[in-house]
Amino acid sequence: MSASSSTAIPLVDNGLSAQIQPNDLVQPVTFNILGASGDLTQRKLLPALYAMYVQGLLPAQFAVIGFARREYDDEKFRQIAEDAIKEFSRLPVDSTALRKFCENIYYHRGDIEQYDSFRTLRDKLFNLNQFPPNHLHYLSIRPELFAPVLAQMSAAKLLQPENSSQWTRVVIEKPFGTDWESARALNQSVLKHLNESQVYRIDHFLGKETVQNILSFRFANAIFEPLFNSHLVDHIQITAAETVGMESGRGAYYDASGAMRDMVQNHLLQLMCLVTMEAPASLTAEALRNEKVKVLQSIRPFSEEDLARSVVRGQYTAGSIVNVPVVGYREEDRIAPDSRTESFIALRLSIDNWRWAGVPIYLRTGKRLPRRMTEIVVQFKNHRSNFSRPSNAMTMSAT
Numbered sequence: 001m002s003a004s005s006s007t008a009i010p011l012v013d014n015g016l017s018a019q020i021q022p023n024d025l026v027q028p029v030t031f032n033i034l035g036a037s038g039d040l041t042q043r044k045l046l047p048a049l050y051a052m053y054v055q056g057l058l059p060a061q062f063a064v065i066g067f068a069r070r071e072y073d074d075e076k077f078r079q080i081a082e083d084a085i086k087e088f089s090r091l092p093v094d095s096t097a098l099r100k101f102c103e104n105i106y107y108h109r110g111d112i113e114q115y116d117s118f119r120t121l122r123d124k125l126f127n128l129n130q131f132p133p134n135h136l137h138y139l140s141i142r143p144e145l146f147a148p149v150l151a152q153m154s155a156a157k158l159l160q161p162e163n164s165s166q167w168t169r170v171v172i173e174k175p176f177g178t179d180w181e182s183a184r185a186l187n188q189s190v191l192k193h194l195n196e197s198q199v200y201r202i203d204h205f206l207g208k209e210t211v212q213n214i215l216s217f218r219f220a221n222a223i224f225e226p227l228f229n230s231h232l233v234d235h236i237q238i239t240a241a242e243t244v245g246m247e248s249g250r251g252a253y254y255d256a257s258g259a260m261r262d263m264v265q266n267h268l269l270q271l272m273c274l275v276t277m278e279a280p281a282s283l284t285a286e287a288l289r290n291e292k293v294k295v296l297q298s299i300r301p302f303s304e305e306d307l308a309r310s311v312v313r314g315q316y317t318a319g320s321i322v323n324v325p326v327v328g329y330r331e332e333d334r335i336a337p338d339s340r341t342e343s344f345i346a347l348r349l350s351i352d353n354w355r356w357a358g359v360p361i362y363l364r365t366g367k368r369l370p371r372r373m374t375e376i377v378v379q380f381k382n383h384r385s386n387f388s389r390p391s392n393a394m395t396m397s398a399t
Contacts (some may be wrong), residue, residue, distance in 0.1 A: 028061035028132030035140035036066030042084035077107035118156035251334030313342035
Protein backbone atom coordinates (compact mmCIF):
# COMPACT_ATOMS: atom_id res chain seq x y z
CA MET A 1 0.00 0.00 0.00
CA SER A 2 1.38 3.35 -0.97
CA ALA A 3 1.84 6.26 1.41
CA SER A 4 0.52 9.73 0.72
CA SER A 5 3.19 11.37 2.83
CA SER A 6 6.81 10.72 3.66
CA THR A 7 6.30 11.26 7.39
CA ALA A 8 7.00 8.11 9.37
CA ILE A 9 4.86 7.28 12.41
CA PRO A 10 5.36 4.71 15.16
CA LEU A 11 2.91 1.81 15.13
CA VAL A 12 3.81 -0.98 17.51
CA ASP A 13 5.70 -0.52 20.74
CA ASN A 14 7.62 -3.80 20.56
CA GLY A 15 10.86 -2.41 21.92
CA LEU A 16 12.48 -2.33 18.48
CA SER A 17 11.71 1.28 17.47
CA ALA A 18 9.41 0.19 14.63
CA GLN A 19 8.42 2.85 12.11
CA ILE A 20 6.03 2.61 9.17
CA GLN A 21 4.49 4.91 6.61
CA PRO A 22 0.92 6.24 6.90
CA ASN A 23 -1.83 4.10 5.29
CA ASP A 24 -0.03 0.84 6.06
CA LEU A 25 -1.88 -1.87 7.96
CA VAL A 26 -3.10 -0.23 11.16
CA GLN A 27 -6.53 -1.79 11.67
CA PRO A 28 -6.78 -4.66 14.17
CA VAL A 29 -6.72 -8.03 12.39
CA THR A 30 -6.99 -11.75 13.05
CA PHE A 31 -5.00 -14.05 10.76
CA ASN A 32 -6.63 -17.48 10.44
CA ILE A 33 -4.31 -20.05 8.83
CA LEU A 34 -6.10 -23.14 7.56
CA GLY A 35 -3.68 -26.05 7.30
CA ALA A 36 -1.53 -24.65 10.09
CA SER A 37 0.34 -27.90 10.77
CA GLY A 38 1.85 -27.93 7.27
CA ASP A 39 5.22 -27.06 5.85
CA LEU A 40 4.22 -23.69 4.35
CA THR A 41 2.99 -22.36 7.69
CA GLN A 42 6.18 -23.24 9.53
CA ARG A 43 8.69 -22.31 6.84
CA LYS A 44 7.04 -19.20 5.42
CA LEU A 45 3.92 -17.85 7.09
CA LEU A 46 4.85 -17.75 10.78
CA PRO A 47 8.39 -16.41 10.11
CA ALA A 48 6.89 -13.79 7.76
CA LEU A 49 4.38 -12.64 10.36
CA TYR A 50 7.15 -12.47 12.96
CA ALA A 51 9.26 -10.37 10.57
CA MET A 52 6.32 -8.01 10.06
CA TYR A 53 5.88 -7.79 13.82
CA VAL A 54 9.47 -6.84 14.64
CA GLN A 55 9.51 -4.31 11.80
CA GLY A 56 6.37 -2.64 13.05
CA LEU A 57 4.23 -3.71 10.10
CA LEU A 58 1.48 -5.35 12.16
CA PRO A 59 -1.16 -3.37 14.04
CA ALA A 60 -1.03 -3.06 17.79
CA GLN A 61 -3.98 -5.46 18.07
CA PHE A 62 -3.58 -8.70 16.14
CA ALA A 63 -4.02 -12.43 16.61
CA VAL A 64 -2.94 -15.53 14.70
CA ILE A 65 -5.12 -18.66 14.77
CA GLY A 66 -3.81 -21.95 13.46
CA PHE A 67 -6.53 -24.30 12.18
CA ALA A 68 -5.61 -27.99 11.72
CA ARG A 69 -6.67 -31.53 12.70
CA ARG A 70 -3.76 -32.39 14.97
CA GLU A 71 -4.35 -32.62 18.70
CA TYR A 72 -2.55 -29.43 19.70
CA ASP A 73 -3.59 -26.76 22.16
CA ASP A 74 -2.55 -23.10 22.29
CA GLU A 75 0.67 -23.80 24.19
CA LYS A 76 1.74 -26.66 21.93
CA PHE A 77 1.13 -24.60 18.79
CA ARG A 78 2.98 -21.63 20.28
CA GLN A 79 5.98 -23.85 20.89
CA ILE A 80 5.83 -25.11 17.30
CA ALA A 81 5.65 -21.52 16.08
CA GLU A 82 8.59 -20.48 18.24
CA ASP A 83 10.74 -23.35 16.97
CA ALA A 84 9.79 -22.64 13.35
CA ILE A 85 10.61 -18.95 13.64
CA LYS A 86 13.98 -19.67 15.25
CA GLU A 87 14.85 -22.05 12.41
CA PHE A 88 13.46 -20.20 9.40
CA SER A 89 13.34 -16.48 10.25
CA ARG A 90 15.21 -14.29 7.77
CA LEU A 91 15.78 -11.77 10.56
CA PRO A 92 17.76 -12.24 13.78
CA VAL A 93 15.40 -13.57 16.45
CA ASP A 94 15.02 -11.42 19.56
CA SER A 95 13.85 -13.65 22.43
CA THR A 96 11.71 -10.94 24.05
CA ALA A 97 10.03 -9.97 20.79
CA LEU A 98 9.46 -13.62 19.93
CA ARG A 99 7.83 -14.31 23.28
CA LYS A 100 5.52 -11.28 22.91
CA PHE A 101 4.66 -12.26 19.34
CA CYS A 102 3.79 -15.83 20.32
CA GLU A 103 1.44 -14.58 23.04
CA ASN A 104 -0.86 -13.59 20.16
CA ILE A 105 -0.93 -17.10 18.65
CA TYR A 106 -3.83 -19.52 19.23
CA TYR A 107 -4.92 -22.92 17.95
CA HIS A 108 -8.25 -24.24 16.73
CA ARG A 109 -8.53 -27.99 16.26
CA GLY A 110 -10.90 -28.98 13.49
CA ASP A 111 -11.43 -30.88 10.28
CA ILE A 112 -11.70 -28.62 7.22
CA GLU A 113 -14.16 -31.08 5.67
CA GLN A 114 -16.59 -30.82 8.59
CA TYR A 115 -19.08 -27.96 8.94
CA ASP A 116 -19.04 -28.10 12.76
CA SER A 117 -15.34 -27.18 12.77
CA PHE A 118 -16.14 -23.90 11.04
CA ARG A 119 -19.16 -23.23 13.23
CA THR A 120 -17.00 -23.51 16.34
CA LEU A 121 -14.31 -21.42 14.63
CA ARG A 122 -16.86 -18.68 14.06
CA ASP A 123 -17.87 -18.79 17.72
CA LYS A 124 -14.21 -18.31 18.60
CA LEU A 125 -13.45 -15.59 16.02
CA PHE A 126 -16.40 -13.44 17.01
CA ASN A 127 -15.35 -13.37 20.63
CA LEU A 128 -14.38 -9.72 20.24
CA ASN A 129 -12.83 -9.56 23.69
CA GLN A 130 -10.03 -11.80 22.39
CA PHE A 131 -9.91 -11.56 18.59
CA PRO A 132 -9.96 -8.44 16.39
CA PRO A 133 -13.03 -8.30 14.09
CA ASN A 134 -11.19 -7.95 10.76
CA HIS A 135 -10.33 -11.39 9.44
CA LEU A 136 -7.74 -12.62 6.94
CA HIS A 137 -8.14 -16.33 6.13
CA TYR A 138 -5.07 -17.97 4.58
CA LEU A 139 -5.85 -21.24 2.76
CA SER A 140 -2.64 -23.21 3.24
CA ILE A 141 -4.38 -26.36 2.01
CA ARG A 142 -4.52 -28.61 -1.06
CA PRO A 143 -5.99 -26.81 -4.10
CA GLU A 144 -8.77 -29.36 -4.54
CA LEU A 145 -10.07 -28.32 -1.11
CA PHE A 146 -10.39 -24.60 -1.91
CA ALA A 147 -13.96 -24.82 -3.24
CA PRO A 148 -15.47 -27.13 -0.56
CA VAL A 149 -13.72 -25.26 2.26
CA LEU A 150 -15.00 -21.90 1.04
CA ALA A 151 -18.49 -23.38 0.80
CA GLN A 152 -18.25 -24.58 4.42
CA MET A 153 -16.90 -21.19 5.54
CA SER A 154 -19.69 -19.39 3.73
CA ALA A 155 -22.32 -21.63 5.33
CA ALA A 156 -20.80 -20.87 8.74
CA LYS A 157 -20.98 -17.11 7.96
CA LEU A 158 -17.23 -16.68 8.19
CA LEU A 159 -16.74 -14.86 4.89
CA GLN A 160 -18.85 -11.75 5.40
CA PRO A 161 -18.09 -9.13 8.08
CA GLU A 162 -20.81 -8.35 10.59
CA ASN A 163 -20.91 -4.65 9.67
CA SER A 164 -19.56 -2.24 7.06
CA SER A 165 -16.71 -1.03 9.25
CA GLN A 166 -15.12 -4.49 9.30
CA TRP A 167 -13.54 -6.56 6.51
CA THR A 168 -12.81 -10.16 5.57
CA ARG A 169 -10.16 -11.32 3.09
CA VAL A 170 -9.11 -14.74 1.78
CA VAL A 171 -5.61 -15.61 0.53
CA ILE A 172 -5.36 -18.49 -1.93
CA GLU A 173 -2.05 -20.23 -2.61
CA LYS A 174 -0.95 -21.87 -5.84
CA PRO A 175 -1.40 -24.05 -7.78
CA PHE A 176 -4.76 -22.68 -8.93
CA GLY A 177 -6.27 -25.50 -10.97
CA THR A 178 -4.47 -27.90 -13.28
CA ASP A 179 -5.32 -26.29 -16.63
CA TRP A 180 -7.34 -23.43 -18.12
CA GLU A 181 -10.74 -25.07 -17.65
CA SER A 182 -10.13 -26.21 -14.06
CA ALA A 183 -8.72 -22.78 -13.17
CA ARG A 184 -11.82 -21.08 -14.58
CA ALA A 185 -14.11 -23.48 -12.70
CA LEU A 186 -12.20 -22.91 -9.46
CA ASN A 187 -12.34 -19.14 -9.93
CA GLN A 188 -16.11 -19.30 -10.44
CA SER A 189 -16.54 -21.38 -7.29
CA VAL A 190 -14.45 -18.86 -5.30
CA LEU A 191 -16.51 -15.92 -6.56
CA LYS A 192 -19.75 -17.67 -5.57
CA HIS A 193 -18.86 -16.91 -1.95
CA LEU A 194 -16.60 -13.84 -2.19
CA ASN A 195 -16.42 -10.68 -4.23
CA GLU A 196 -13.23 -10.01 -6.17
CA SER A 197 -11.97 -7.37 -3.72
CA GLN A 198 -11.89 -9.99 -0.96
CA VAL A 199 -9.64 -12.46 -2.80
CA TYR A 200 -5.84 -12.50 -2.96
CA ARG A 201 -4.26 -15.08 -5.29
CA ILE A 202 -0.60 -14.97 -4.39
CA ASP A 203 2.82 -16.16 -5.41
CA HIS A 204 5.00 -15.88 -2.29
CA PHE A 205 8.14 -16.04 -4.44
CA LEU A 206 7.41 -12.48 -5.54
CA GLY A 207 7.92 -11.29 -1.98
CA LYS A 208 11.65 -11.95 -2.13
CA GLU A 209 13.60 -8.70 -1.92
CA THR A 210 15.77 -9.55 -4.92
CA VAL A 211 12.68 -10.28 -7.01
CA GLN A 212 11.11 -6.98 -6.02
CA ASN A 213 14.29 -5.18 -7.06
CA ILE A 214 14.28 -6.56 -10.62
CA LEU A 215 11.97 -3.88 -12.01
CA SER A 216 13.96 -0.99 -10.56
CA PHE A 217 17.20 -2.68 -11.65
CA ARG A 218 15.96 -2.84 -15.23
CA PHE A 219 13.78 0.20 -15.82
CA ALA A 220 15.21 2.79 -13.43
CA ASN A 221 18.75 2.10 -14.61
CA ALA A 222 19.67 3.74 -17.92
CA ILE A 223 22.88 1.69 -18.08
CA PHE A 224 21.31 -1.77 -18.13
CA GLU A 225 17.93 -1.50 -19.86
CA PRO A 226 19.38 -0.83 -23.37
CA LEU A 227 21.44 -4.04 -23.05
CA PHE A 228 18.46 -6.36 -22.59
CA ASN A 229 17.75 -7.45 -26.15
CA SER A 230 18.56 -10.16 -28.69
CA HIS A 231 21.42 -8.17 -30.24
CA LEU A 232 23.50 -8.38 -27.06
CA VAL A 233 22.11 -11.22 -24.93
CA ASP A 234 23.15 -14.79 -25.76
CA HIS A 235 20.79 -16.55 -23.34
CA ILE A 236 19.06 -16.24 -19.94
CA GLN A 237 19.17 -18.85 -17.17
CA ILE A 238 16.72 -18.89 -14.25
CA THR A 239 17.42 -21.43 -11.50
CA ALA A 240 15.55 -22.23 -8.28
CA ALA A 241 17.38 -25.01 -6.43
CA GLU A 242 16.39 -26.56 -3.10
CA THR A 243 18.27 -28.92 -0.83
CA VAL A 244 15.12 -30.16 0.93
CA GLY A 245 13.10 -33.19 -0.12
CA MET A 246 9.57 -34.00 1.04
CA GLU A 247 9.51 -32.18 4.37
CA SER A 248 6.73 -32.26 7.00
CA GLY A 249 4.38 -34.63 5.20
CA ARG A 250 4.40 -32.66 1.94
CA GLY A 251 4.69 -35.82 -0.14
CA ALA A 252 1.00 -36.28 -0.96
CA TYR A 253 0.65 -32.72 -2.26
CA TYR A 254 3.93 -32.74 -4.16
CA ASP A 255 3.39 -36.11 -5.82
CA ALA A 256 0.15 -34.75 -7.29
CA SER A 257 1.87 -31.59 -8.54
CA GLY A 258 5.54 -32.12 -9.29
CA ALA A 259 8.22 -29.54 -10.03
CA MET A 260 6.40 -28.26 -13.12
CA ARG A 261 3.23 -27.21 -11.33
CA ASP A 262 4.87 -26.48 -7.98
CA MET A 263 7.57 -24.15 -9.31
CA VAL A 264 7.73 -23.58 -13.07
CA GLN A 265 4.20 -22.49 -13.96
CA ASN A 266 4.19 -19.85 -11.23
CA HIS A 267 7.50 -18.90 -9.62
CA LEU A 268 9.89 -19.33 -12.54
CA LEU A 269 7.55 -17.92 -15.16
CA GLN A 270 6.99 -14.88 -12.94
CA LEU A 271 10.75 -14.33 -12.71
CA MET A 272 11.07 -14.77 -16.47
CA CYS A 273 8.34 -12.19 -17.06
CA LEU A 274 10.02 -9.63 -14.79
CA VAL A 275 13.33 -10.06 -16.62
CA THR A 276 11.92 -10.00 -20.16
CA MET A 277 8.81 -7.77 -20.04
CA GLU A 278 8.57 -4.30 -21.53
CA ALA A 279 8.39 -1.25 -19.27
CA PRO A 280 4.87 -0.97 -17.82
CA ALA A 281 2.87 2.24 -18.25
CA SER A 282 2.75 2.52 -14.45
CA LEU A 283 3.49 0.42 -11.37
CA THR A 284 -0.15 -0.46 -10.82
CA ALA A 285 -1.03 -4.14 -10.55
CA GLU A 286 -3.02 -4.03 -13.80
CA ALA A 287 -0.20 -2.41 -15.80
CA LEU A 288 2.36 -4.93 -14.52
CA ARG A 289 -0.01 -7.80 -15.26
CA ASN A 290 -0.62 -6.59 -18.81
CA GLU A 291 3.09 -6.60 -19.65
CA LYS A 292 3.60 -10.03 -18.08
CA VAL A 293 0.70 -11.43 -20.12
CA LYS A 294 2.28 -10.12 -23.33
CA VAL A 295 5.44 -12.11 -22.54
CA LEU A 296 3.49 -15.28 -21.79
CA GLN A 297 1.51 -14.91 -25.00
CA SER A 298 4.80 -14.65 -26.93
CA ILE A 299 6.20 -17.97 -25.68
CA ARG A 300 6.49 -20.38 -28.59
CA PRO A 301 4.25 -23.45 -28.00
CA PHE A 302 6.03 -26.79 -27.76
CA SER A 303 5.67 -29.31 -30.56
CA GLU A 304 6.13 -33.02 -29.78
CA GLU A 305 9.66 -32.74 -31.14
CA ASP A 306 10.35 -29.73 -28.88
CA LEU A 307 9.20 -31.68 -25.82
CA ALA A 308 11.76 -34.41 -26.50
CA ARG A 309 14.51 -31.91 -27.29
CA SER A 310 13.89 -29.04 -24.87
CA VAL A 311 12.47 -30.58 -21.65
CA VAL A 312 14.26 -32.79 -19.11
CA ARG A 313 12.42 -34.37 -16.17
CA GLY A 314 13.88 -36.45 -13.36
CA GLN A 315 13.67 -37.67 -9.78
CA TYR A 316 16.35 -37.64 -7.10
CA THR A 317 17.65 -40.96 -5.82
CA ALA A 318 19.23 -41.90 -2.49
CA GLY A 319 22.50 -40.11 -1.71
CA SER A 320 23.75 -37.42 0.66
CA ILE A 321 23.34 -33.67 1.10
CA VAL A 322 26.20 -31.99 3.01
CA ASN A 323 27.35 -35.47 4.08
CA VAL A 324 23.90 -36.30 5.50
CA PRO A 325 22.31 -39.46 3.98
CA VAL A 326 18.94 -38.88 2.31
CA VAL A 327 16.46 -41.30 0.74
CA GLY A 328 15.34 -41.25 -2.87
CA TYR A 329 12.13 -39.55 -4.01
CA ARG A 330 10.17 -42.80 -4.29
CA GLU A 331 11.18 -43.77 -0.74
CA GLU A 332 9.86 -40.52 0.77
CA ASP A 333 6.81 -40.49 3.03
CA ARG A 334 3.48 -40.48 1.14
CA ILE A 335 5.12 -40.90 -2.27
CA ALA A 336 3.89 -43.71 -4.52
CA PRO A 337 6.64 -46.34 -4.98
CA ASP A 338 6.07 -46.28 -8.76
CA SER A 339 5.66 -42.48 -9.00
CA ARG A 340 6.64 -40.79 -12.26
CA THR A 341 6.23 -37.27 -10.83
CA GLU A 342 9.24 -35.09 -11.53
CA SER A 343 11.24 -33.61 -8.64
CA PHE A 344 13.58 -31.93 -11.15
CA ILE A 345 12.78 -30.21 -14.42
CA ALA A 346 14.78 -28.16 -16.91
CA LEU A 347 13.36 -26.63 -20.04
CA ARG A 348 14.27 -24.26 -22.85
CA LEU A 349 11.75 -21.63 -23.93
CA SER A 350 11.69 -19.21 -26.87
CA ILE A 351 9.99 -15.81 -26.69
CA ASP A 352 8.91 -14.76 -30.18
CA ASN A 353 8.84 -10.99 -29.95
CA TRP A 354 11.04 -8.19 -31.26
CA ARG A 355 13.22 -7.99 -28.15
CA TRP A 356 13.94 -11.67 -27.45
CA ALA A 357 13.59 -13.55 -30.75
CA GLY A 358 16.44 -16.08 -31.00
CA VAL A 359 17.44 -15.84 -27.32
CA PRO A 360 16.90 -19.17 -25.47
CA ILE A 361 15.47 -18.93 -21.96
CA TYR A 362 16.54 -21.80 -19.67
CA LEU A 363 14.43 -22.60 -16.61
CA ARG A 364 15.40 -25.26 -14.05
CA THR A 365 14.32 -26.23 -10.59
CA GLY A 366 14.57 -29.27 -8.35
CA LYS A 367 14.64 -30.80 -4.90
CA ARG A 368 17.69 -32.36 -3.18
CA LEU A 369 20.21 -30.31 -5.13
CA PRO A 370 23.69 -29.50 -3.73
CA ARG A 371 22.79 -26.00 -2.52
CA ARG A 372 19.77 -23.78 -2.03
CA MET A 373 19.68 -20.80 -4.37
CA THR A 374 17.50 -18.67 -6.62
CA GLU A 375 19.51 -17.16 -9.46
CA ILE A 376 18.98 -15.29 -12.71
CA VAL A 377 21.89 -15.15 -15.16
CA VAL A 378 21.79 -12.90 -18.22
CA GLN A 379 24.63 -14.13 -20.43
CA PHE A 380 25.84 -11.56 -22.95
CA LYS A 381 27.29 -12.44 -26.30
CA ASN A 382 31.04 -12.51 -26.76
CA HIS A 383 32.36 -10.01 -29.27
CA ARG A 384 35.78 -9.96 -30.85
CA SER A 385 37.01 -7.31 -28.44
CA ASN A 386 36.42 -9.52 -25.40
CA PHE A 387 36.91 -13.14 -26.54
CA SER A 388 39.54 -13.62 -23.86
CA ARG A 389 37.29 -12.63 -20.98
CA PRO A 390 36.26 -15.63 -18.86
CA SER A 391 32.75 -14.36 -18.10
CA ASN A 392 30.38 -11.92 -19.70
CA ALA A 393 27.28 -12.40 -17.58
CA MET A 394 25.07 -10.42 -15.24
CA THR A 395 23.84 -12.43 -12.25
CA MET A 396 21.05 -11.72 -9.76
CA SER A 397 20.70 -14.20 -6.94
CA ALA A 398 18.88 -14.72 -3.69
CA THR A 399 19.31 -17.64 -1.30
